[in-house]
Amino acid sequence: MSELHLSERMPEVAAGKFGWTEAERRHLETCPDCRAEWTLVTIGRDMGRSAVRDLDAGRISAGVLARLAAEPAGPRWGRLPRTIWWVGGLAAAAAALVLLVGTPAAPDRNPDTVAGFVIPVMELDSLDADQLEMVLETMETPITDASVIDVPTLHELDDQQLERVLRSLEG
Amino acid sequence: MSTESLPEEEVSDAALASAWRAGDERAAAELVARHAAAAGRYLYSAGAGVSEVEDLVQEAFFRAFRRLDTWRGDASFRGWLLTIAGNLLRDQYRRRKGRTVLSLEDRDLPDQRDPEANLLASETESRVRDGLTRLPRLQREVFLMRVQQGSDYEEIARVLGTTPGAARVHYHHAVKRLKELVA
Numbered sequence A: 001m002s003e004l005h006l007s008e009r010m011p012e013v014a015a016g017k018f019g020w021t022e023a024e025r026r027h028l029e030t031c032p033d034c035r036a037e038w039t040l041v042t043i044g045r046d047m048g049r050s051a052v053r054d055l056d057a058g059r060i061s062a063g064v065l066a067r068l069a070a071e072p073a074g075p076r077w078g079r080l081p082r083t084i085w086w087v088g089g090l091a092a093a094a095a096a097l098v099l100l101v102g103t104p105a106a107p108d109r110n111p112d113t114v115a116g117f118v119i120p121v122m123e124l125d126s127l128d129a130d131q132l133e134m135v136l137e138t139m140e141t142p143i144t145d146a147s148v149i150d151v152p153t154l155h156e157l158d159d160q161q162l163e164r165v166l167r168s169l170e171g
Numbered sequence B: 001m002s003t004e005s006l007p008e009e010e011v012s013d014a015a016l017a018s019a020w021r022a023g024d025e026r027a028a029a030e031l032v033a034r035h036a037a038a039a040g041r042y043l044y045s046a047g048a049g050v051s052e053v054e055d056l057v058q059e060a061f062f063r064a065f066r067r068l069d070t071w072r073g074d075a076s077f078r079g080w081l082l083t084i085a086g087n088l089l090r091d092q093y094r095r096r097k098g099r100t101v102l103s104l105e106d107r108d109l110p111d112q113r114d115p116e117a118n119l120l121a122s123e124t125e126s127r128v129r130d131g132l133t134r135l136p137r138l139q140r141e142v143f144l145m146r147v148q149q150g151s152d153y154e155e156i157a158r159v160l161g162t163t164p165g166a167a168r169v170h171y172h173h174a175v176k177r178l179k180e181l182v183a
Helices: A003-014 A022-030 A032-046 A057-070 A082-101 A129-139 A159-170 B013-021 B025-045 B050-066 B077-095 B115-134 B137-149 B153-160 B164-182
Strands: none
Touching (some): A003 A032, A032 B115, A032 B137, A032 B164, B013 B077, B025 B050, B025 B115, B025 B137, B077 B153, B115 B164, B137 B153, B137 B164
């Protein structure tokens, strides 16, 4: 049984879906790091319960339905036919591609370019775990510092690469 | 599609959504009843003030019902709703020009039977909540979906538009950063 295994089980145990085995329970009693994580998980699980104690679902649904009923009838942005959104989306994507790639340059002898274009897209497949970690760090900005940036390229990593990243986290 | 013929507990969120699209307001009310508390806890945990929670929950449902056509059912309704709630907080943050204020009144109220122990627990929770607001958005959302909703990585990946492996990495990133606050 590894600490990673215990960590993966904690949300399900906290939700009551499973219980601890005897070995897991003994480990929790002796491992301060795992105990801290278990405390964190249970705090997260319970967070906000008293904040919503007075939440009135009936009042909320009445308010929502009233607002929806008050919306003006007729075409709205959200109700435009889906095909119009598709065409607009494709046009925007084409414009973005032009901006990203730029206009063809003069003949370029640089072997790192393709057909005269510099492709500013990071090849994640060629990065090792530590480098991927750095990518993650630079692409994720805490909400208190700047606008939120989602990580758009992790989905390009295969499970093996992500496992390496995970192992680097565990030390 | 009517929802009268089935007992409440057997009507899926997808069926309720279909009924709402067909004009059944009770279906919409049932979706709110099922998911309002979860949305409220999520918003509070991500930094919304106690006094703002109900308004934000209402806004989240309003946005959800306006564009219910975009929910394809591949992810859970609740997960989709929580994503909308996360966008709401982002918009609120931008309007406030980057200021996230956690006031003293925003703590969960401690149990009065053991004031001292529960004050300590309350302070720990405040630190964790503050830590959550400082996480990158994806880490925060993955963590909350995992521990509050018990969502597995496949579901989280469908909701957030990532892969299960990436969701797992984000979760462990979040845990690593937050663990120091409770150690």
